[in-house]
Amino acid sequence: MKTGIAERLEKLRKEMKKNGIDTCIISDRDPHMSEYPPERWKTRKWISGFSGSAGTAVITHGKAAVWSDSRYFIQAEAQLAGTEYHFFKEGLPATPDMYEWAACETEPTGTVAIDDKTISYTDGEKIKEYMATKGIKTVFGFDPFNTIWDGRPAIPDGRAYEYPLRYSGEEFARRRERLLRAAEELGADAVLLSTLDDTAWSFNIRGCDIPYNPVSVAYGYISRREDVLFIDKCKTDAALQEYLRRNGITAKPYSAIEEYLQTLPDGERVVADPDRTNHRLASILAEKGAAIFAASPATLMKSIKNDTENDGIRNAVRREGAAMSQFLCWLDENIGKTPISETSASRKLHEFRALQPLFTDESFATIAGYAEHGAIVHYSATEESDKELKPEGFLLLDSGGQYLDGTTDITRTIPLGPLTDEERRNFTAVLKGHIAVATAVFPAGTRGAQIDTLAKTALWKLGLTYMHGTGHGIGHFLNVHEGPQNIRPDFNPTPLRAGMTISNEPGVYIEGSHGIRIENMILVKKRADTVFGEFYEFETLTRCPIDTRAIEVSQLDEAEKEWLNNYHAETYTQLAPLVDEKTRLWLAERCAPV
Structure with missing residues (x-):
């Protein structure tokens, strides 16, 4: 067995045992559901050695498996060879459903855990509901990687910048108005921008936090009340700060998004895309009765x-x-x-x-x-x-x-x-x-x-x-x-x-x-x-x-x-x-x- 992967699995299982967890699901996503996440959130790659852009790992105290699609059948088999991982080929008749397999490998009344910031609201609810039918508890918020991953990369801090009108063809004010009208048609007052490309497009900004993708790690919130870009200050130079000021956009720290949603004014309704918003943020809105779950208007407009x-x-x-x-x-x-x-x-x-x-x-x-x-x-x-x-x-x-x-x-x-x-x-x-x-x-x-x-x-x-x-x-x-x-x-x-x-x-x-x-x-x-x-x-x-x-x-x-x-x-x-x-x-x- 590949020594490094075996050692990482051992560390993970110790954390699982410490927290009373029987089965751990590790996704291939970051908090923004990005196809290509920053290195910090490539946890499935780190724990398994499989580096494809799509795939999920499921780990129990006795077994480990990875699911991925046909693009990666050959690559996954090669990279997982020599480890204890079993590779399941998605889309083939003989391949078991991932959640069914996880449930079968978990004792009744056992616990399945996942980091709810790296799974969409839709998928998180599916897991919870399915596991409940088997008498299994789902625990959200389990992120052991800060503990077991020595030298885990930090959140990227690349510079963000204004994307000029000569390329975008539309000013922020007009995009904002189109987004708000679409939200109002859905009975909402605001739009939560969760994906990095929706945020970049809506605010007419670009960045360099992810190789090959000119985006910044940031969230956005657009409402009649205020427009907020959740982005760490180290990413914003004087030129971007002036652009934000000129357009009436408030900048808040990236980490402030959860508290901001928790303290929204009573009655404010927010469009959140359940397939593209992480379970943690969407749950905050749902628990407040503030969520209107629908496809993000920014996604269609951008396309x-x-x-x-x-x-x-x-x-x-x-x-x-x-x-x-x-x-x-x-x-x-x-x-x-x-x-x-x-x-x-x-x-x-x-x-x-x-x-x-x-x-x-x-x-x-x-x-x-x-x-x-x-x-x-x-x-x-x-x-x-x-x-x-x-x-x-x-x-x-x-x-x-x-x-x-x-x-x-x-x-x-x-x-x-x-x-x-x-x-x-x-x-x-x-x-x-x-x-x-x-x-x-x-x-x-x-x-x-x-x-x-x-x-x-x-x-x-x-x-x-x-x-x-x-x-x-x-x-x-x-x-x-x-x-x-x-x-x-x-x-x-x-x-x-x-x-x-x-x-x-x-x-x-x-x-x-x-x-x-x-x-x-x-x-x-x-x-x-x-x-x-x-x-x-x-x-x-x-x-x-x-x-x-x-x-x-x-x-x-x-x-x-x-x-x-x-x-x-x-x-x-x-x-x-x-x-x-x-x-x-x-x-x-x-x-x-x-």
């Missing part, structure tokens, strides 16, 4: 980009396309001649991206998976796993950038040399699904699940599929993963609306062989008014060649070939002025019609 934001994104993806083209030209020139590995390729791409105006950071850690590593959906190369690229097979490259005027996300699957018939067949099927989504026309009210089948039809005909989502919302100089919209088979009550930015990323993954994904960003646009109401279409935003060397052209119909040729013609037109002569010539070759 529908204004004209300034959309123009910024269009500019950002052009610069992104220029950087990608320079990298791909370099890769074509050097593969098989110069040693290149997965990690060195990622570093080289960063060099090209960092030269672009308004670039601040990647939007997530670049995924560069060569050959069989491409089949690991969220693969992360390490010193031990770093694979040298050869002039054969596929390199799957999923990356993105944070630019002051927009966030980008792009995946290209690159043939480095000869391909097998299976690889070509699979690449073509993925491309057909990508084109089917890109060319979709649909009525108002259409949800992502209805679009999802378009992406998979060509794969299904081959007996293939994939288990990750086809599309996720993308923030505007914010988180690369944004809701509420998505394209995936699960039911999502939020329909696709004009102004929403989303990814289009079908793929296929053959374990031990190769992975393929083709991802562009797309924008929902109004197409027409008809007697049946509004109809929408997608504008493809991303501009970067899709490598035609991997396509079985005979498997594309005329409409698909027309889309691909038009896409490449427009890509060349937009990118050629932004690149050097060598890359322009490469671009002309890669954008040639099929």
Whole structure:
């Protein structure tokens, strides 16, 4: 067994015994339900060694287990090997429900504990209600990590700053008014902003507390009575303090949020999103009778980009396309001649991206998976796993950038040399699904699940599929993963609306062989008014060649070939002025019609 993990489990179990706890549930979230939490709250990673962005650990005095989704099946098994952890693959028929398993492993009248600041109100109540049916008590507020985690990182203290109007396209006062009107329609007087991106968007601020995500660890509260930003003073310089003063925003310490909610005026009603507000804060509001549980109006408003934001994104993806083209030209020139590995390729791409105006950071850690590593959906190369690229097979490259005027996300699957018939067949099927989504026309009210089948039809005909989502919302100089919209088979009550930015990323993954994904960003646009109401279409935003060397052209119909040729013609037109002569010539070759 890995010694470090065994020692950590021993420490945790001592704390559990001391506090009369039989079973401990450890989530992958921070108090803001962030997908990518600061290091301080990566407690599941610390206690298990599994570093994927999604997963939950359940620990009893005799057993330990982790649940995670299909993106991390291969990674989790590798990282948990040599420990006492059992890995359960979410979504598979044989996988037990996590709460049922926890209850079965807990004695009747026993106790299950969780830190209620790292679980949503919805999930916390589900746990409590389910455990109660088994006679098991749920204890909230159990956070043993300050005791057992030597050197636990502090709350980040990065600088926050005003996000200029020339990029946001809307002043705080107008956003505030829209939020309050939405709250009043729900019968509320105020909005609690719990997630970091909702808070940043609503107050027109950005920060640097979390790698790849330009946000600050902060809460927000907006009401007719007062507007409060809960942020530690060390994050606010004179310029931000002046911005807050000018907009009538009161700054209070980050830790003051609980007391503030406990002492709200009687009768003040607050919109709190039960899926995105931690159980501790939501319970305070519920116990006061102040909570109106509903989706945060900030989340939907943020997802529908204004004209300034959309123009910024269009500019950002052009610069992104220029950087990608320079990298791909370099890769074509050097593969098989110069040693290149997965990690060195990622570093080289960063060099090209960092030269672009308004670039601040990647939007997530670049995924560069060569050959069989491409089949690991969220693969992360390490010193031990770093694979040298050869002039054969596929390199799957999923990356993105944070630019002051927009966030980008792009995946290209690159043939480095000869391909097998299976690889070509699979690449073509993925491309057909990508084109089917890109060319979709649909009525108002259409949800992502209805679009999802378009992406998979060509794969299904081959007996293939994939288990990750086809599309996720993308923030505007914010988180690369944004809701509420998505394209995936699960039911999502939020329909696709004009102004929403989303990814289009079908793929296929053959374990031990190769992975393929083709991802562009797309924008929902109004197409027409008809007697049946509004109809929408997608504008493809991303501009970067899709490598035609991997396509079985005979498997594309005329409409698909027309889309691909038009896409490449427009890509060349937009990118050629932004690149050097060598890359322009490469671009002309890669954008040639099929």
